[in-house]
Amino acid sequence: MQRLFVFLLTSLALLTLRMDSGAGRPPPVHPALAGLPVELVWAWERPEDLRWLPANVGVAYVASSVLLQGEDAQVYRRASALLLAPGAPRVPVLHVDMSWRRPPALSEAQSRRVADELLRLAAQANRKVVQLDFEVRRSQRPFLARTIGAIRARLDPSIALSVTALASWCLDDYWLHQIAADEVVPMAFRMGPAQHALRARLLQQGGFTRARCGAAIGFSSDEPMMAVREGRRYYFSPQAWSAARWQALRRAPRSTIPSRL
Secondary structure: OHHHHHHHHHHHHHHHHHHHHHHOOOOOOOHHHHOOOOEEEEEOOOOEEOOOOOOOEEEEEEEEEEEEEOOEEEEEEOOOOEEOOOOOOEEEEEEEEEOOOOOOOOOHHHHHHHHHHHHHHHHHOOOOEEEEEEOOOHHHHHHHHHHHHHHHHHOOOOOEEEEEEEHHHHOOOOOOOOOOOOEEEEEOOOOOOOHHHHHHHHHHHOOOOOHHHOOEEEEEOOOOOOOOOOOEEEEEOOOOOOHHHHHHHHHOOOOOOOOOO
16 A cells, blocks of 8 residues: 555656656747847837837837627727838737727637637738737636637647737736737736836746746836846837837846936
């Protein structure tokens, strides 16, 4: 009996080790992501003239937004002008909002509507990468995970699926190890009351160390830049981009705030 008990404990430990090892192993790099620029600017829903961007900098732009409220899923396609140089690397972004006044039902129909719209946007991706920007509460995570899985199952295998993530999702509140996205972009800005402690921690460990969170990172032009190990950088700006603002961001030493322009 004692030998059987020891055998069962050993087997359980080995199984746990395998599971932990699998969860800690980063997924293979999707070929489309391997060909994507290492720097991209986020172009939100506002007029943007980005024809001055260097040829090796891509643009992840909000192409559509979906508002989930009650049983509805309302789609709003981009209305603001977006001017890009011919051939500029483009990553269409689908931004999803949820109503607080009329909390969404999080139904299969709403999940399917989000997936339908993102698949429509995939035709605009000249580098075969699309991105989903969708923040959820803890109780809503299963809905987001199901939606990502449904998108990945229907998306052409040659097209990579990128998703944004709260910084906390890639730190102590990590839950992304099983989602079906090809790239996770943790946003190292607007990190809430604990932002200074989180920034110090990220600097100390060289960035996000979780397996699904170490290939890309998001920064904002009005918050401290950090010297981290992540390969791809996405840059957000609360104001319309300009060549001067881009140059200020590029010149700013890590961990300092570039001057406002």
